[in-house]
Amino acid sequence: MNMETRASLAERSAMTPILDRSPAGVSSAGVVTRTLVLCLLVLAAAVPWQMRWGVIPDTSWAITMAERVLSGSRLYVDLFEVNPPFTPWLFMPAVALAQALGLSPEVVIHVYAYAVCLIGLGFAALIARQAGFAENSALLSMLPLFLALLVIFPGNAFSEREHLGVALFLPLLVLMAWRAAPANETRPSLLVAVLAGLGGSVLLLVKPYYALVVFVPALYVAWRRRSILPLLAVEYWVIGLICVAYAVAVMLCYPEFLSVIYPILADTYMRMGNMQALLIDYAPVYLIALLMLHFLRPGLTPSPLVSVFTLASLAATAPLIYQAKGWPYHAFPAFSLLLAALLMRTAQIDQAPRSSAGRTMEPGQKLLLAAIVVAAAIPFMKTQKPGGEFVAKVKAVVHQPTVALVGSDIAAGHPLTRMLGGTWISRYCSDWLSDTALYLSAIATRDGNKEAASHYREMADRYIDGKLAELETKRPTILIIQKNNQALAEELSRHQDYVRLMQDYRPIAEDETVRVLLRDTRVNPAPSPAAASG
Numbered sequence: 001m002n003m004e005t006r007a008s009l010a011e012r013s014a015m016t017p018i019l020d021r022s023p024a025g026v027s028s029a030g031v032v033t034r035t036l037v038l039c040l041l042v043l044a045a046a047v048p049w050q051m052r053w054g055v056i057p058d059t060s061w062a063i064t065m066a067e068r069v070l071s072g073s074r075l076y077v078d079l080f081e082v083n084p085p086f087t088p089w090l091f092m093p094a095v096a097l098a099q100a101l102g103l104s105p106e107v108v109i110h111v112y113a114y115a116v117c118l119i120g121l122g123f124a125a126l127i128a129r130q131a132g133f134a135e136n137s138a139l140l141s142m143l144p145l146f147l148a149l150l151v152i153f154p155g156n157a158f159s160e161r162e163h164l165g166v167a168l169f170l171p172l173l174v175l176m177a178w179r180a181a182p183a184n185e186t187r188p189s190l191l192v193a194v195l196a197g198l199g200g201s202v203l204l205l206v207k208p209y210y211a212l213v214v215f216v217p218a219l220y221v222a223w224r225r226r227s228i229l230p231l232l233a234v235e236y237w238v239i240g241l242i243c244v245a246y247a248v249a250v251m252l253c254y255p256e257f258l259s260v261i262y263p264i265l266a267d268t269y270m271r272m273g274n275m276q277a278l279l280i281d282y283a284p285v286y287l288i289a290l291l292m293l294h295f296l297r298p299g300l301t302p303s304p305l306v307s308v309f310t311l312a313s314l315a316a317t318a319p320l321i322y323q324a325k326g327w328p329y330h331a332f333p334a335f336s337l338l339l340a341a342l343l344m345r346t347a348q349i350d351q352a353p354r355s356s357a358g359r360t361m362e363p364g365q366k367l368l369l370a371a372i373v374v375a376a377a378i379p380f381m382k383t384q385k386p387g388g389e390f391v392a393k394v395k396a397v398v399h400q401p402t403v404a405l406v407g408s409d410i411a412a413g414h415p416l417t418r419m420l421g422g423t424w425i426s427r428y429c430s431d432w433l434s435d436t437a438l439y440l441s442a443i444a445t446r447d448g449n450k451e452a453a454s455h456y457r458e459m460a461d462r463y464i465d466g467k468l469a470e471l472e473t474k475r476p477t478i479l480i481i482q483k484n485n486q487a488l489a490e491e492l493s494r495h496q497d498y499v500r501l502m503q504d505y506r507p508i509a510e511d512e513t514v515r516v517l518l519r520d521t522r523v524n525p526a527p528s529p530a531a532a533s534g
Helices: 003-015 028-050 057-070 086-101 105-131 136-141 143-151 161-180 190-206 208-225 234-253 255-267 275-295 304-323 328-347 363-380 388-395 432-446 450-474 486-493 496-502 529-533
Strands: 402-406 478-482 505-510 514-519
Touching (some): 028 105, 028 143, 105 143, 143 161, 161 190, 161 208, 161 304, 190 208, 190 234, 304 328, 402 450, 432 450
Parallel strands (some): 402 478
16 A cells, blocks of 8 residues: 555545544444433433523513413513513423423423433534534543533522523524535434524523524625525524514514513613623623633634634623623523533544644643633622522411512522412512613713603602502412512501501511512401592
């Protein structure tokens, strides 16, 4: 065998799809079996791990909202929801299934979230296998780590809309990398493209500005192929058609969202931000992760997989900054996709190695990568789940109560209400609207803008009047008072109706964030003058 033949065989061996190659001494079947076992162990660890957070506040409210819609309440009429209707739609199948089976919605929602993660990751792995990426063998061995990014890393973002959306977005990103790779004999089938488009559309239906996470990597694919034709791929048509159909459905079925809800949101909720949290909690770790990605495996051009996931992560920072709330689940897309890109970079194969430099990770690099993952996870570690002893203390006094909240934080009332087996009486998830209006009125007063101050003051007064009427009419069994929301409490205390109402309640439990009051059902107070005149 001459030298030219040997070189040809060596090059062909390097280009062989990696799923056909295994670590020394380990068969392909053995690698698959070991990977599946490790994935099962990750899932087994995720279940008790996620019990730390339970069903998070946003998801708990989504369950309550879905139950009320299924029982006949009208979204945006009987329920004031800040998100477009895809949010309740996303959770409604699981809630309906729970009702049909007589199971707890919380249990079914968690199973539903795990299933979404497995479907998204599994389909992405299948597309990678069909694409024959050079790094497939290493990626197969790292599949448990990618699964951990979806079921362990999210912490308090688990089951959030962004979390589920990212899981279903993975196949589309892998498909983009396939289209960006050098031309080969295999191309994605129509079915794969359609299904990837369906999954990818979920993130856009969650929030339209995640279109950037599709658009930026798509531009990379077009640049890589030196053609605009990849921008006309089937998956993008699927996403576009679904989004158009969704927009039409919202206009026809929920005109109140566009005519009533959205103007209020634009005037209040969307004006609030917390840039300090972005700069302190997220920016340093994200920039360090980007630097590591740049310096990891020096001299090796990033693969299409690494490039697509990195660009998608960078694009996801735009919605994070635009929303400017600083909440962890808003950061989940950017961080999870960047960490996935880092893992893919470690798995990347140098198909034309000329030296051993940069081909493997040094121990120090591995430690730095682990430290970045830990640092990135810190914002996701905070739990808002009420303590078991606190919940038990309330349940010992009252059974299946009706519940109301005086406070702006959704976490003050949810999931506590559902943990008590209670019934939420309000059309709002919390008193965020009055709190925001009061804050904006104070800012306008400070700035000397009398017109804006009056506008927001009137908005707060209308809400407070409605709140008092609701409490007076429905007389909730227990009242949850958010302890750090003094502005609203002070406003309510100026109303005699509220002072009179509070005389019927006595405290029964409290923790660091809330105080729970129980209505004395033996008292039958005289109606307020407002109620009597009505």
